[in-house]
Amino acid sequence: xxxxxxxxxxxxxxxxxxxxxxxxxxxxxxxxxxxxxxxxxxxxxxxxxxxxxxxxxxxxxxxxxxxxxxxxxxxxxxxxxxxxxxxxxxxxxxxxxxxxxxxxxxxxxxxxxxxxxxxxxxxxxxxxxxxxxxxxxxxxxxxxxxxxxxxxxxxxxxxxxxxxxxxxxxxxxxxxxxxxxxxxxxxxxxxxxxxxxxxxxxxxxxxxxxxxxxxxxxxxxxxxxxxxxxxxxxxxxxxxxxxxxxxxxxxxxxxxxxxxxxxxx
Amino acid sequence: xxxxxxxxxxxxxxxxxxxxxxxxxxxxxxxxxxxxxxxxxxxxxxxxxxxxxxxxxxxxxxxxxxxxxxxxxxxxxxxxxxxxxxxxxxxxxxxxxxxxxxxxxxxxxxxxxxxxxxxxxxxxxxxxxxxxxxxxxxxxxxxxxxxxxxxxxxxxxxxxxxxxxxxxxxxxxxxxxxxxxxxxxxxxxxxxxxxxxxxxxxxxxxxxxxxxxxxxxxxxxxxxxxxxxxxxxxxxxxxxxxxxxxxxxxxxxxxxxxxxxxxxxxxxxxxx
Numbered sequence: 084x085x086x087x088x089x090x091x092x093x094x095x096x097x098x099x100x101x102x103x104x105x106x107x108x109x110x111x112x113x114x115x116x117x118x119x120x121x122x123x124x125x126x127x128x129x130x131x132x133x134x135x136x137x138x139x140x141x142x143x144x145x146x147x148x149x150x151x152x153x154x155x156x157x158x159x160x161x162x163x164x165x166x167x168x169x170x171x172x173x174x175x176x177x178x179x180x181x182x183x184x185x186x187x188x189x190x191x192x193x194x195x196x197x198x199x200x201x202x203x204x205x206x207x208x209x210x211x212x213x214x215x216x217x218x219x220x221x222x223x224x225x226x227x228x229x230x231x232x233x234x235x236x237x238x239x240x241x242x243x244x245x246x247x248x249x250x251x252x253x254x255x256x257x258x259x260x261x262x263x264x265x266x267x268x269x270x271x272x273x274x275x276x277x278x279x280x281x282x283x284x285x286x287x288x289x290x291x292x293x294x295x296x297x298x299x300x301x302x303x304x305x306x307x308x309x310x311x312x313x314x315x316x317x318x319x320x321x322x323x324x325x326x327x328x329x330x331x332x333x334x335x336x337x338x339x340x341x342x343x344x345x346x347x348x
Numbered sequence: 349x350x351x352x353x354x355x356x357x358x359x360x361x362x363x364x365x366x367x368x369x370x371x372x373x374x375x376x377x378x379x380x381x382x383x384x385x386x387x388x389x390x391x392x393x394x395x396x397x398x399x400x401x402x403x404x405x406x407x408x409x410x411x412x413x414x415x416x417x418x419x420x421x422x423x424x425x426x427x428x429x430x431x432x433x434x435x436x437x438x439x440x441x442x443x444x445x446x447x448x449x450x451x452x453x454x455x456x457x458x459x460x461x462x463x464x465x466x467x468x469x470x471x472x473x474x475x476x477x478x479x480x481x482x483x484x485x486x487x488x489x490x491x492x493x494x495x496x497x498x499x500x501x502x503x504x505x506x507x508x509x510x511x512x513x514x515x516x517x518x519x520x521x522x523x524x525x526x527x528x529x530x531x532x533x534x535x536x537x538x539x540x541x542x543x544x545x546x547x548x549x550x551x552x553x554x555x556x557x558x559x560x561x562x563x564x565x566x567x568x569x570x571x572x573x574x575x576x577x578x579x580x581x582x583x584x585x586x587x588x589x590x591x592x593x594x595x596x597x598x599x600x601x602x603x604x605x606x607x608x609x610x611x612x613x614x615x616x617x618x619x620x
Contacts (some may be wrong), residue, residue, distance in 0.1 A: 116530040122538035130547045134396075137552065139402035141396075260376065269380055272388035279392070285400040 094191065095199055099144040104200040109205075120161075124212065127153055127278070142282030144310065147223045152280055152306045155235075159242050159302060160212035166243065171201045173248050175257035175267065178195075184345055187291035194336045197301025198251065214305075221309075234308035234318070242301045248328035249273065249298060258339040277301045297324055353516075360620040364469025367531060382478040386425040390482075393421035407593030408553050410552055416578060418490035420549055421576040422482050428546040431569030433512050436467045437533050440520035445529070450618050453612070459520075460604075466514050471509060475502065493520055493577055501573035503591050511593050512540075514600045545571025549580060563588070565596035 086162030106113070131153065135146040144152065177183045187197045199259075221227050254272040255315060281289050292299030300321055307317055397417045400409070407413065440463055443449040452459055479502075486493040515536065523529045541547065543566035550562050550571045561567060568589035575581040 119531060119535040119538060122535055126538060126542050129542060133548055133552050134400050136408075136554065137409045138400050140403040141399050142403070161529065165404065232460060265527055268385055269388070272392065275389075275392050279396060285393060288395070 086201050091195060092204030098200055099202045103204045106204045113205045113208060116205040120209045124157060125170045142280045144280060146311050150220035150223060151310060152302060154220040155306050156278055158217055161206055162211045162243055163207040163246050165203055167198060167247050170198050171254040174254040178257045194333060233307050235305055238321060240304040241325050242305060244325045245297055245300050245328060248332045251332045253305055255339045256337055259342045273298055279292060300324060359457060360461060360465040363465035367466035367469040368473050382474045383481060385447035385476055386429050387481060390422050394418050397421055409430055415491050418576045419493055420574055422485055422491060422544050424570050426478055426482050427505055427574050428544060429478060430471055431466055431544060433467055433516055433551055434539060436463055437516035437519060438530060440525045441530050442518055443585045444520050444523035461515050467513050492579055496578060497577050500586060501576045504568050504586055506575045508593050511596050514597060514604055516602060518604045521607035521611045524615050540566050544569040551580060565592040568593050568594055585604060
């Protein structure tokens with residue numbers, strides 16, 4: 084077990100290094116990625132800043148708390164973009180071009196390879212910007228206890244697993260439908276539900292977004308850990324959800340592979 | 349002259365038809381693009397506006413009722429789908445970057461018209477199919493929408509689409525010189541996303557940003573047509589939209605023609 088873990092860890096380190104070297108080849112890409120995400124950050128911030136000109140609260144939170152929520156969104160999204168996004172974005176193409184054959188033939192878990200083969204190190208700049216915004220937002224909260232940030236050590240990895248699992252379920256449909264680009268865009272819409280605080284939704288929708296379609300867990304629960312008094316049921320739920328989702332993606336991947344008929348599928 | 353116009357028209361109708369047939373080939377994909385995505389966007393935005401009004405504990409925001417904002421959210425999601433070009437812009441860039449453009453530039457047509465007709469064909473069909481949803485929802489939920497204003501609003505959106513295509517043409521011309529230019533498409537579309545008014549009605553912005561952003565041609569993609577349908581703005585703003593898009597088209601077409609010529613001069617025929 085430990086030997087297998089070490090093998091996969093060293094494999095990931097090697098793939099990360101290879102990705103970094105490949106990214107250095109296109110230095111302008113660093114700047115274009117930062118520029119792209121800056122527009123995205125502006126869109127998110129502007130939406131709420133304009134809305135708060137006309138209301139004091141959205142859901143449970145005021146403008147200062149919403150800024151913290153957005154900071155967490157930027158940070159978690161940056162981690163997701165660095166580690167996972169590009170790999171899952173390309174599954175459809177890998178299926179169509181037959182590149183999946185090569186991954187399936189390797190003596191390692193195909194889901195692992197498909198998920199972590201390429202890291203997007205160009206996003207590190209975005210992570211810095213997102214973190215800077217988060218600290219700026221936290222500085223606007225009166226008497227914020229910075230020890231609460233320790234919750235993020237547990238909750239951010241949980242959020243990443245949740246966002247990965249949800250995205251993977253959408254991406255893996257490419258193996259079944261072959262051409263499913265718009266289903267991938269559909270993922271974006273589902274993810275957007277999680278980009279708004281869960282307190283904004285009515286209780287039924289909120290329940291669905293925290294359980295059946297758990298995009299509400301990704302940002303709202305870490306934000307609650309920072310902004311609200313500790314609520315144990317909220318804080319423990321990601322720890323229960325993570326193993327269920329990992330197992331679920333593994334089963335779904337094996338199911339999807341039954342539809343795969345090699346390069347020309 | 350008459351004959352050459354007939355040939356031009358026939359050729360472009362064929363391109364438009366090609367786009368329709370190609371996209372309808374993958375019906376699930378198309379259904380998601382034209383119907384499911386805008387419905388989901390609408391749902392998400394409606395939830396936001398319900399929460400905003402609940403928090404504000406007021407009947408109106410900036411002089412408009414909750415129903416007015418729900419109607420705006422409903423229509424803006426559908427107009428935004430029409431007024432944005434992802435797929436064709438990526439294809440245009442790919443043609444230049446990979447060198448497959450060779451087979452297009454030797455034909456008796458322009459690269460610009462080839463993709464413009466395809467974009468228009470695709471968008472016309474998408475509009476006819478997808479606009480059924482906001483029309484039906486407006487009737488069903490009794491949301492404020494003036495259907496007599498729909499033709500002029502749609503016309504403005506399609507006029508704006510020519511501007512969008514011209515920008516795609518400029519970016520694909522830049523692909524003669526730069527690799528990985530497609531990331532610009534994402535940045536550009538996000539920038540327009542802010543300026544079009546899909547996120548929130550642009551008249552909620554404080555002055556002077558409000559007047560400045562509404563005067564830009566990008567507002568003709570979503571804010572002006574949707575504002576006109578939902579009764580936020582009058583016909584004079586629609587005319588202003590036509591004028592600003594026309595100015596944008598003149599400036600950007602001159603720039604596009606120049607960049608295209610420079611790109612072709614430097615192009616070696618093997619991809620960029």
